[in-house]
Amino acid sequence: MDTSSRAVGATALGLPVALILLLMIIGADPALTCTSPLSAGGAAGMGGSTGQSVAGLSERQLQLARNGVAIGKQRRMRESVIIAELAAQATESTFRNLANPSVPQSLNYSNDGLGYDHDSVGPHQMRASVWGSFGIATLMDPIYQINWFYDHAQQLGGAAQQMSPAELAQAIERSAPNAYGAQLELARQLYALFADIDISSIPRVSAGSPAVGCGRTGSGTLLPAEASxxxxxxxxxxxxxxxxxxxxxxxxxxxxxxxxxxxxxxxxxxxxxxxxxxxxxxxxxxxxxxxxxxxxxxxxxxxxxxxxxxxxxxxxxxxxxxxxxxxxxxxxxxxxxxxxxxxxxxxxxxxxxxxxxxxxxxxxxxxxxxxxxxx
CATH class of the missing domain: 3.90.1720.10 (endopeptidase domain like (from Nostoc punctiforme))
Structure with a gap:
């Protein structure tokens, strides 16, 4: 998306300056930021107050997809790597921060539904038996899981650049062979929706701190134990x-x-x-x-x-x-x-x-x- 004013055609050369400026303002695409409502059709290719997209994703799912792109952009990841992250989220959890009854502690955190794949939790379905040393609060944090994917992409170094998005997702997630190819088209569509997000709208973090993208959206928040x-x-x-x-x-x-x-x-x-x-x-x-x-x-x-x-x-x-x-x-x-x-x-x-x-x-x-x- 071009956030600068569109050029006014040659036919406008004879118009008053004030009118030309007005046409330029009206013709300008609004900048896509972290605070742009996801239900705004012009901001993210969506329509309707419920935030449904052409892909059938809810507003909550689109928030996770947007953070996948925003964090990738914040970390200066290549387009193919961001698409790989989106394909991985789509395949593993359909862009949901999933709790799991096999990990009872995960039920104490606000989530987007329940998953039943062994002891996997979160949008990237990280297994508690493998990554549990980080603590369940960390595993239920979608921001952490997205950064986890990009950390592993960086660790692969130059090899990651030689892989297709589906191959990169497979190398990081270590799932069934060819598991991620079916979601590549959706991943590319979502990347296109959010690729032009204004980086300056993303909350800044101190040096050495993980990227936060557009920030947390409530999912993964610890629920009060004393609540009825x-x-x-x-x-x-x-x-x-x-x-x-x-x-x-x-x-x-x-x-x-x-x-x-x-x-x-x-x-x-x-x-x-x-x-x-x-x-x-x-x-x-x-x-x-x-x-x-x-x-x-x-x-x-x-x-x-x-x-x-x-x-x-x-x-x-x-x-x-x-x-x-x-x-x-x-x-x-x-x-x-x-x-x-x-x-x-x-x-x-x-x-x-x-x-x-x-x-x-x-x-x-x-x-x-x-x-x-x-x-």
Whole structure:
């Protein structure tokens, strides 16, 4: 994609300068960055609010594919090597960060579904019995697994440049012969979608640190052990959208709208899916707080998966809502939420709202909740 203004034709030579400039601006392709909504058709060749591509990949899958390209670009990998990485992800996991019941600890991390191939986990299906010394938290991190592939490509040195993408994927993954050739066309299409990503939009890392691509998107996040089954499901369904842009009025029960979520859009989505569609909250913070299914919980009894509503001093209605995530390793309370324009869904210390009234509500559903990202 050419991010510079397209040349104006010779017929425009007689036009006023201001009009020429306007035509150049209108004709310019928008730069593809890490914050470009994946549902934006012009940004990634997609259409529709659910983020479906011509290849049938979901927005969550495309986030992994985009990181495969972004990390490869950040590390200055050759095109053939990046295509090999994409073909490997497509073959091993269909661009999903898979947990595995054979590795029980992996179930404690937000994931995109379950895999059953021996003790393999993650998008590159790394075996816990082989790579387990790195720790399950590392193996469930998609950013780590993508870097792992590129590390091995670098270790092959000049030999990697002599291999086709399918041969390189085979040399690194050591799977069945000719396992990766069937996914090369999809890999090339995905590379074409994201090849022109603006490198300057990729978060910088210090020298010697692994590349982060467009950053983590919630998959692989440790789930709070003290959460109830319903609370954990609420967190999983919301955490899958970490990194999604804030859009005022954005989000419904199907996912982002207009390219993102606002605070109540994210919470209504999470509660709806955790309850299997049995709880449909309105798209307004105070109305969610007053909903018939909301149980008032004293702040001291807050638990992961509860919603916390924030009301400024002197106001009567809440102006913000998020999901109580639990505590970090330092004991600080965390809120999973969609903050404001220009930011993305993220985890923020609860102390950021010090001085505001915080009301806790808990929602219950008369059935077994549906965890996010489980098959």
């Amino acid at each position: 089954a319903f609370g954990r499901a609420v967190i999983e369904h919301a955490a899958r959208w970490i990194g999604t842009p804030y859009v005022w009025g954005g989000g419904d029960t199907n996912g982002p709208t207009g390219g993102g979520f606002d605070c109540s859009g994210l919470t209504l989505y999470a509660i709806y899916h955790a309850s299997g569609g049995r709880i449909r909250l309105p798209h307004y913070t105070q109305a969610q707080q007053d909903h018939p299914t909301a149980q008032l919980v004293p702040f001291a009894q807050r638990a992961p998966g509860d919603l916390i509503f924030f009301t400024a001093p002197g106001d009567t209605d809440s102006h913000h809502v998020g999901i109580y995530y639990g505590r970090d390793f330092q004991g600080s309370d965390l809120l999973l939420h969609a903050p404001q324009t220009g930011q993305t869904a993220t985890l923020t210390p609860l102390s950021a709202w010090e001085g505001e009234r915080m009301d806790v509500r808990r929602y219950t559903s008369p059935f077994t909740p549906t965890p996010g990202g489980r098959a």
